[in-house]
Amino acid sequence: MRRIAIVGAGQAGLQLALGLLAAGYRVTVVAARTPEQLRTGPVLSTQAMFGPALRIERAAGLNLWEAETPAVHSVRGTLAAPPDGPQEVAVQALAFTAVMDEPGQSVDQRIKMAGWLELLAERGGRIEYRTLDGAGLRALAERHELTIVAAGRGELAELFERDAGRSPFDRPQRTLTCLYLHGVGVPDPAAEPRARMHAIPGAGELYLQPALTGSGPCTILLWEALPGGPLDCFADRPAPDEQLDRILGLLRTRLPWEYELCAEAEPTDGLANLYGAVTPTVRHPVARLGEGCHVLGIADTLVLNDPITGQGANNAARAAALYQRAIIERGGAPFTPDWMRETFELCWQHARHSVEFTTAMLTMPEHLQGVFAAAAQHEAVARRFANTYADPADYAAWLATPELTAGYLEAFR
Missing domain, CATH: 3.30.9.40 (D-Amino Acid Oxidase; Chain A, domain 2)
Structure with a gap:
């Protein structure tokens, strides 16, 4: 039974932990707050989740609040x-x-993550309630076959080097x-x-x-x-x-x-x-903590978007599902740095669209302004624009350049 450690108890970390636990892995989650601390603590996020991400939760049996959520x-x-x-x-x-x-749908992460932590404990997952610095992360990684950092922003995220070629900004835009x-x-x-x-x-x-x-x-x-x-x-x-x-x-x-x-x-x-x-940032997926000791990042740790397009929780759900499949398909082979990079690149194939869409919404180029005007006149344009939030891969098909947008809108003129 392979030993996996996950640092962070948000959408990606807990979804992945519960999925791996169900697949027979020994999973340890390091969480900064207990369920009670979460429920009685401050708001964590705005977490709009769209249809494709909700389908992932539903398939995993994690849609515990679906019936009561608007x-x-x-x-x-x-x-x-x-x-x-x-x-x-x-x-x-x-x-x-x-x-x-x-x-x-949108479920307050204070109740959602508290509920998932309790579910993880009920199903036999190990949870350590503490915070980690770099030295603590290395000690954890040395005791596990694979360690994944799902900590979002903060000290641990800074262990992963910024990917300048994929990071559109060097300061917050909002x-x-x-x-x-x-x-x-x-x-x-x-x-x-x-x-x-x-x-x-x-x-x-x-x-x-x-x-x-x-x-x-x-x-x-x-x-x-x-x-x-x-x-x-x-x-x-x-x-x-x-x-x-x-x-x-x-x-x-x-x-x-x-x-x-x-x-x-x-x-x-x-x-x-x-x-x-938030400074929108993309980071390299592997952090080296010492000779032979590497950890893999996931979700906001590696791809951090401004929430203007609501992509954070959706990217996290997709990344957790993809990482889970990749880990299971790895079988008994070692989790090498090359495998870690290859796994993230599979995730990046979709995540890059969320980065590009979010960048466009923050900068509002002229052709995107034209889409707003067209949406006010044509229901089909409005519908496609709204559904680009749910599946930002469609951004590349009609919003990525002025020429693509003009070609699509021509049919409505």
Whole structure:
């Protein structure tokens, strides 16, 4: 029975651990927090998951909250025209509604990861609740045949060298402000649950995602603010109530139609908010910890995207499924650095599309702006754009260059 260690207890780490355990491997997970600490702790992410990733969870029997989580079938996209002056408010310059081929869902990772940790323990997996530095990681790797780092950002991720050729940015493109809310209204009750996204030229974006948290269904509100811009006003990390007051102030002039829907909202709990920034980064897959000691990275440790396209949890689910297959197919052969690199390259064949799509959404080239305008006029364009979030591989077929986009949109002119 082969011994596998996984450092990190997020989407990729726990999904992989549970899959390998079911396949007969001896699995040790190193987790920083216990289930109780997770459930009573701060928000971890915004985690929108689309149909293909949810199918992976469903096939593995890990969709424990599917029945009670809002199923999001469509997205409402809006481009806001900025206010003309200090006494004016923004208006909707264009809007479109896009239907997803498969519904998406979002489960608060505080309850999801706590539940998966408990499931891992029930099924006989070994869990060590502690944090590791580089020396601790090496000691762990020396006791296992394969060690996988699923720690996302932080000290352990920095052990993996940045891949400059694949990393599109060297600094954050947005500052991120997230708040979980109860009591957010909806513009069209007959169409709910629906995600809403708003582009605010020169300022950033706002996303509203129906989700499930510990106190029931909720709405996750995510500001993507251009650094130094008018939406970038949460660096002092206010408490949820104060954060909501500032958000309402922004909505009153920037997105007044959303202000009306959020005016009666309240935070889901006292730790329902998150603030930060992400430098989109791709790293080399293998870290050398000493002579003959190598570890393999996975998901956000190696491919870290800004959440503007919601790819993090989806990439993690795909990567965990691919790594699981590769480990099983390896049989009894050693997990060499070459095998580690080859395994990640298989993962990169899909992950690269999420990087390219996210880069485009952060920089908004002219031909992509044209897609927004076309989506407002043609349902088929809106639908294809929405489903590119679910399967970003389609980005390469119609959004990657101005010529591809023009060729696709020509049929609608």
